[in-house]
Amino acid sequence: MWDNIVEAVGQKLIGIDYTQLVSKGIGVLLTLIIAAIVIRSGNFIIQRVMEAQSKRKFPMDEKRINTLIAILKSILRYAVYFIAIVTILDTLGVPVSSLIAAAGIGGLAIGFGAQNLVKDVITGFFILFEDQFAVGDYVSIDGITGTVQDIGLRVTKIQGFAGDVNIIPNGSIAKVANFTRGNNTAIVDVSVAYETDLDKAIAILEDVGQTMHEDRPEVQDTPQVLGVTELGDSGVTLRVIAKTLPMNQWAVERELRKRIKEAFEKEGIEIPYPKTVIIPQVKKA
Numbered sequence: 283m284w285d286n287i288v289e290a291v292g293q294k295l296i297g298i299d300y301t302q303l304v305s306k307g308i309g310v311l312l313t314l315i316i317a318a319i320v321i322r323s324g325n326f327i328i329q330r331v332m333e334a335q336s337k338r339k340f341p342m343d344e345k346r347i348n349t350l351i352a353i354l355k356s357i358l359r360y361a362v363y364f365i366a367i368v369t370i371l372d373t374l375g376v377p378v379s380s381l382i383a384a385a386g387i388g389g390l391a392i393g394f395g396a397q398n399l400v401k402d403v404i405t406g407f408f409i410l411f412e413d414q415f416a417v418g419d420y421v422s423i424d425g426i427t428g429t430v431q432d433i434g435l436r437v438t439k440i441q442g443f444a445g446d447v448n449i450i451p452n453g454s455i456a457k458v459a460n461f462t463r464g465n466n467t468a469i470v471d472v473s474v475a476y477e478t479d480l481d482k483a484i485a486i487l488e489d490v491g492q493t494m495h496e497d498r499p500e501v502q503d504t505p506q507v508l509g510v511t512e513l514g515d516s517g518v519t520l521r522v523i524a525k526t527l528p529m530n531q532w533a534v535e536r537e538l539r540k541r542i543k544e545a546f547e548k549e550g551i552e553i554p555y556p557k558t559v560i561i562p563q564v565k566k567a
Contacts, residue, residue: 307375311446317366324358349433353410353472358437383462402436403454408431409452415460420529422459427505465502466531468524475552480518483551484509487522490541498537500530504537517554 309406314421332347332354408414410483415421419430427444438455444542474483484507491505512519522542526534546553 284483294550306373306375313369313373315410317362321359321362325355325363328354330360344528349410352417352432352434353406366555379504386419402451405452405455406435406438409438409455414458415462417462423441423455424457426450434508462528464528465525466528468501468505468531468534468538468543470510470522470528470535471519472522472542472546473514473519473541473554474546475554476519478518478551480510480520482549483520483546486549486551487520487542490545491522491524492540494524494534494541498534500527501534502526 316519323539327391328351330350392433396437415430415433417430417433420432421427423438423440426440426442426448428440428446428448429441429443431447433439434452436452438452440450442448472487474480485506491507508521508523510518511521522538524534524538543553
C-alpha cells in the first residue's frame with residue numbers, strides 16, 4: 283500500500299512545472315519589493331513637496347501641512363496595497379476579473395456592514411478640507427479633551443493631558459471645540475471680605491493687570507476688571523478677564539492669582555476663608 287502512495291505522490295511531483303512555480307514566486311517577490319519602494323519613495327516625495335509648500339510666499343499653516351502629509355501617506359499606502367494584491371493574484375493565475383465581478387455583486391451585501399467605515403472616511407475628508415482641526419491642535423471632541431496626534435482616513439487620535447491616547451472614529455465625531463484657533467480668555471475670580479473697600483480692591487486689580495500686560499507678551503490686552511460677580515457667604519467675588527494667545531490662558535490665570543494675592547497682602551486686603559469661632563460655655567453659679 284505504501285508503495286502505491288509513494289508512487290502516486292511521485293507522479294504528482296513530476297507533473298509540477300517547477301520552472302513556472304519559481305517564475306511565479308519571483309514575480310510575487312518583485313511585486314512586494316516594488317510596492318515597498320513605491321511607498322517609501324512616495325512618502326519621501328509627499329514630505330518634500332509639502333515642506334516646499336511651507337516655504338512659499340503664501341505658505342500653508344504648519345499644522346494643516348502635517349495633517350495633509352498624514353492623509354496623503356495613508357491614501358498612497360492603501361492604493362499601493364490594493365494594486366500589489368491584485369498584481370500578485372494575477373501572477374498566481376487567480377482570475378482577478380471574475381473576483382472583481384463577484385465583488386461587485388457581493389459589494390451590495392458587504393456595503394450594509396461597511397456603512398460605518400464609509401461614514402468614517404467621508405467625515406475624515408470633510409474634517410480635512412473644512413479645516414475643523416489639525417495635528418497639534420488642542421481640542422475637545424464629544425467630551426474627550428487633548429492634543430490631536432493624528433488624523434487618518436478612518437480615525438482621529440487624541441492624546442490626553444495624562445498621556446492617554448483616545449482613538450475616535452471620524453464618523454462618530456458630532457461636536458468639536460478647538461481651543462487653538464484665535465485668542466483665548468483667562469478668567470480669574472477672587473474674593474475679598476465684606477468690610478473691604480471695593481474701589482480700592484478694584485484699583486489694585488487694575489494695577490496688577492496693567493503690570494501683567496507689560497511683563498507677559500502672551501497677554502494681548504490689559505486685563506479688565508468686570509467688578510462684583512457674586513455676593514458669597516463669607517466674601518464678595520470680583521472677576522478679572524484677560525485675552526491671551528492660544529493655549530496660554532491657564533498659565534496667565536495662575537500668574538494672575540499669584541500676583542493678586544501678593545498685592546492684596548501688601549495692601550492689607552483680606553481674602554476670606556472659612557473660620558471656626560469657638561465660644562466658651564459660661565458655667566452658671
